[in-house]
Amino acid sequence: MADSAIPTVDLSPFFTDGDEDGKKKAKEVIRQACSDYGFFQVVNHGVPLALMNRAMDLSKTFFAFPDEEKLKCAPPASDAPVPGGYNKQPERSPDKNEYVLMFPPGSSFNVFPTNPPEFQKILEEMFTYFTNTAQLMEIILSDCLGLSPNFLKEYNEDRSWDLMAAMHYFAATDTENTGVSEHEDLNLISFVFQDEIGGLEVQKDGQWIPVPPIQDTLIVNVSDVIQVLSNNRFKSATHRVVRTKGRNRHSFAFFYNLQGDKWVEPLAQFTTEIGEPPKYRGFVYKDYLALRKRNLTHPPSKREDFINITHYSIST
Template identity: 30%
Template sequence: MPIPVIDFSKLNGEERATTMVQIAKGCEEWGFFQLVNHGISVDLLERVKKVSTECYKIEREEEFFKNSTPVKRLKELIDKKSGEKLENIDWEDVFLISDDYEWPQKTQGFRETMMEYRSELKKLTEKVMEVMDENLGIPKGYIKKVLNGGEGEKAFFGTKVSHYPACPHPEMVTGLRAHTDAGGVILLFQDDEVDGLEILKDGKWIDVQPIANSIVINTGDQIEVLSNGRYKSVWHRVNAKSNGTRRSIASFYNPSYNATIAPAPELIEKENETVNHLCYPKFVFGDYMSIYTEQKFLPKEPRFQAVRAV
């Protein structure tokens, strides 16, 4: 069962209404969908692939296999011959970039390419959020304004560059443990050759099929709250693989730490207002993140309950 694949360019033509419905279903029924013809050029995406792969090879790979905790822990487990599986650790090399962070220095063209990519991706994110506004029946620009904590550009737009190296014993370790994403809207440029990403739907793990130059969209915990539960954040994971290194570039439009998050007033039925607020509390995103940091790989519902008490 493949996750929905949506031609984003059709928003601007005769098939706009159909495309809006497809996106609504992607948000409501899946929590994940893939966009093709999204407006980011193939040339730029190819350059992103190139510099990301080169960065891993030049600046990251040797250190991962020589000194990283997952490699050391896996070797210890193999030596024990116990048949156990590594718990509470991910077979992942990862670093975060944003406009204010220190960037990799040794990979030619990395900063320039990723700055251009992030600029284009942020524009796409804002278009996607406007579609969500329209589909939810809330004012245009509402989600963006809430995530920014009001007017201005105070939301955090970060990019996580991950590689999941070929693993000699993928049955003994997870690439990335199952979790939901804490923030707002997440846009993933995933490897189109090495698979491994799965989402949990109807109690079954389903592959997010690799499609060249597509952008995978998923909604985080804060969109679930803002939408009053219509758009659910979905459990997902990455399996370790033995057949190659998986590249994964996830960018996320997250609220400002001072942003107040609550269900949009238009989505709360007056007669059910008390019930809905019991389900989704009003809170400050920074308080939520302090809880999420400790409970990322645990069920999300207790996080909502815990932040209510902050």
Template identity: 30%
Template sequence: MEVESSSTVQALASSLGVKLDAIPSEFVRSEDERPGTTTFRGPVPEIPVVDLAGRDRDRIAKAVSEAAEGWGIFQIVNHGVPAEAIAALQRVGRGFFEMPREEKEKYAVEPGSGSVEGYGSRLQKEPEGKRAWVDYLFHNVWPESRIDYKFWPESPPDYRKVNQEYARYLVSVMDEMLSSLSLGLGLEGHVIKEALGGEGVELLLKINYYPPCPRPDLALGVVAHTDMSAVTLLVPNEVPGLQVFKDGHWIDAKYIPNAIIVHIGDQIEILSNGKYKSVLHRTTVNKEKVRMSWPVFCSPPDDRAVGPLPQLVSEASPAKFKTKSYKDYKYCKLNKLPQ
């Protein structure tokens, strides 16, 4: 059955009503992408979990480094972000997406601006006009000089306060992760953060909203990709959906309440000269429940040049990546140009 699509996925999901066996063809993934047939069903190892309790620097750096090298993704617990702050972040995010569509449209992405900030649905053009089953809201949360509050919802009324508080906590988590990754390379703890721009490192929040989908076996919330960022710090709601490509299989990530999921992004893989792996991941959707996630992309400023750290390059270990500005890197990746 063919169904006509709407401009946002949330509106489409509402309009489908009892058409429980149909989604528009533009959401139906190719055979080799469909989660119904490509999700691994056998026993698989679980994504590593790193406990930050006690702040044992050597232990944490070793665990983070091993997870970044072997998996490119891990979950952290006892990270110092209060459960109340995470719950508040999720509450105000849900509140935004529960508003009438015309209210959300006030924060729409500005066409032709070159910025992703704002509310939208079609993030980038896919081959054959395909679409992902997700709506989103993007806005910068750190540093203050990069924030444009016109993209921050005015409702719920405490949206700004909650996000400002969460960002302050998350900067400390980011610093600890970057320091651990640096120590894991045999370098001083400050090296990676300085290479990314020091206090100029930017944090961009994205709220992903995945409405119930009549055919979750055919659709994807977000297609397979690696993050362009240095690291991504993500909290999901309780509905599973994150999948990681490991040892030739798509495997489900276990949900751990109040854990933060850490993705190694492209910039860390480049800086480490390939030792740390930028994780290939995707998201699935649910037939009955709304799935949401709150990734924060920690990235260098656009004009920052990023390449393999000189300390890691030698005749025996030549540079595996070119040095280029983050802006140029993003342009090449988004337009599928040679890196």
């Protein structure tokens, strides 16, 4: 296992006026991290530590309830691409976890727990803060790619498809120690806030690098859409969660998403304008979402048969 750490970036220069040198240095680290890892960590990111800690405490309280209590906020049948509310991985899935999924506050797809009573309010606050930080990160990534500052914002202006999950991973047993099998996120940008148990690992050069939990730190990874748009300039990192024997793990994950009807393909700035061939064929985002959803609902018998972004790769 690799013993190097993923980079940590201080975002405080972006919340004050005048520190252009601090912004430049932060962007340099982020640009390199997105090329090398697809992962980095941020501090002074704008999400209050007290809110993060309170959300984690309430999440642990909720998941400690018996199943009959948690199932009170199970999602009804709907046309949502993924169901809001309490969900549990199918028994046949190797990923042993349960989660509460929410869409933007006010969405009709949300089904909130009523116990603990404060949980809904805290989840909505967390969602709003995560959205604000993701919008800042969107501007930073546009600049790191040499695009106009508002490019990704204008390309991805619909916020109704964003998702946040409060997650509980069951303790490992003598025969099971995986939490979420290795994968890449399919959206644009993801945030992770994990408890003291840790378990998140990112792959680089065939080795797994642990991402230890650090208080008041958000883990950021660019995802499949960014990798395709940049024609592989930025990496959608392969990552996983390894569960700890005898210890439950809790985390929050925020997925800054894309509207389902959006067309995704390598940008001309990274292909025709510089004489490079596209590495992916274009696709409608919701079609890819449906393929990835099927990985969960009807998991293949072999891990190598799971669909990922290579489904759209162009052979050279």
